Amino acid sequence: MLSANRLRRLWRRRPAQREFMRSAGVRFGILHAAVFALSTLALAGFLWWSTAGLLERQTEAAINADTQGLSERYGEGGLLALEETLDQRMAGNIDDDALYLLADPLFNKLSGNLERWPVKVNMDSAWYNLSIERAGRRGVALVHHFELPGGFHLLVGRDVEVRSQMARMLTDALLWSGVVALVLGTIGALAVRSLFRITLADVSATARAISAGDLTRRVRVSGRRDEFDRLAETINDMLDRIARLMDGVRQVSNAIAHDLRTPIARARARLEDAAAHATGEADLRAAIERAEADLDGVITIFQALLRIAEIEAGARRSAFARIDLGPLLADLADLYSAAAEEREQILAARIPDSLPAYGDPAMIQQAVANLLDNALKFSPPGSTIRLEASTGADQVTRITVADQGPGIPAADRTRATERFFRGEQARHTPGSGLGLALVQAVATLHGGTVSLEDNQPGLSATLILATRPPAQPAPSQVNTSSSHDQSAVAPLEA
């Protein structure tokens, strides 16, 4: 018996061994081999029971029946009748496998087909496996010792040489099959392990390459459409998203370098110039105020950038709810129509009284305000700006702001929603080049898009948003507002 300590010591093997056991491939392999071995054992056991076991049980039953008959004869006719019956049986036994021996109380043979009484058989009603020699042939016999009244001994048995030969063959076969099972199980285990290795090696090599900075690497997809393929596709999707985000970061840092440097440089130059050359307090004050305005511009750009980053990070879904865009857009139209009028433009709003949607009202407000800002800024006096909204049969809400300004050339339209992108036409108007980028970020967060089209002349920008929350609610987001039904609390998956 192993003591508990010894067991524990065995368990705490050398690190290399533990490392080996920690491999999922090895564990699956061992599991596979164990299941294989167990099923082989069960099969062998059943085979043994149903062949060799059955034969043995049949032999025992035959001996029992024989003994029963003989003891009845003895009871009826005494020793003589028994001897007669024995002779009859021996003569009638065609297979020559029946063994009988009748002996007196001192174990001297009286009758039967065995040479003499076997020494080790002395207990009444016991079963013995004997090695016998009959007609010069060694064999194996199963015998039953039976004590007769009057001290006589009767031995009834069967020669089971054939049966034991078969049992040996069967045992050999089962042993060999065990060996084969072990070999096959090991091979299977190794195969399972290497399958794991090969599949996971690619994933881990890709992950290593990615963490080393090579963002172009992807996990190989075998095309078998199995679980590993699905895992690979999920990982690749994730890597694509990371690459896009990294791209965004790179693009923003480049843009910051360009677009923020200019106003900062201007402010710095003004202050330095004033410090060196200003002749009076009025001069100084004017320079400081202009520098202040430059810095305010920088702050505005920063805030817009941070806001876009915040929206893109997707963390702002907590305010998502079922909302009515009708009043929200009407308010915006009201706010901007006065400004449009002052610029001798017309803001024509066509908004349904009720426009159900799902999202963050403040964000949609800001996105539409950005579109209106742009439209007002780029439209000439006397032109009309349209603000229209509708819900289509396809469960999306479209909010369109169309102006009659210079528009965006078709070639630039795909890039117009990038941060800091400024078209040729916009170069000489004030602005940061972040307005459409924010609209795009808001649309993406709401599971929608921004579409820019030619208004002939001008630009028609459409914010397309999902009208309903997505079917799969995420339980992590809980909206405390009770006025919305439960399905409204799920955030949109971008």
Add this chain to the structure above:
Amino acid sequence: MRILVVEDDKDVAGFVVKGLKEAGHVVEHADNGRDGLFLAASENFDAIVLDRMLPGGVDGLRLLETLRAQNNQTPVLFLSAMAGVDDRVRGLKAGGDDYLTKPFAFAELLARVEGLSRRGRGEGPATKLQTADLEMDLLSRTVKRAGQKIDLQPREFRLLEYLMRHAGQVVTRTMLLEGVWDYHFDPQTNVIDVHVSRLRQKVDKPYPTSLIHTVRNAGYMLRPETP
């Protein structure tokens, strides 16, 4: 007004304290959360300007929560570099009355602090507002100047109401956007100026004196014309 400024940055604190003093207020300053909490809890202030991130183990949120737990209802303006929408919501939920993000213009801060104290005194159940000869009845939603009825659009009414509630104080464009339109972003277009100028057309133009004044580099103020 007696104002407590809890701010650890020396330059910002000095700038705020000096500005508030110049505007005629009495100012106390604490440069860490612990001292700030002690001052806020032991003395009476009309308003507190509170930074979110403070040294000394007690940050702005903790300070405010502790104060509110003691049933101290002094109006608090958060002044923080934490500019995310969630940060703002957290600040207001903790009991803050207003939230201003750094960097900020002093005029904006001053206007908001002075607005706070007015709010602190409670606008309560007032049904009528009056400045000089301009009267507003909040129940019948009518406006009269020198006894003459002025017709206003609902939005113009709310704009004037906001200005009258803050009569004598500077009101910035951002405050108007937040208070009247409930918008928390800065439009690139001068939308607010246009609305104010429309209101002027109705409220000031027909009359000999102006009530709505432009405050340079800050915003607007509704007050009787000073001779």
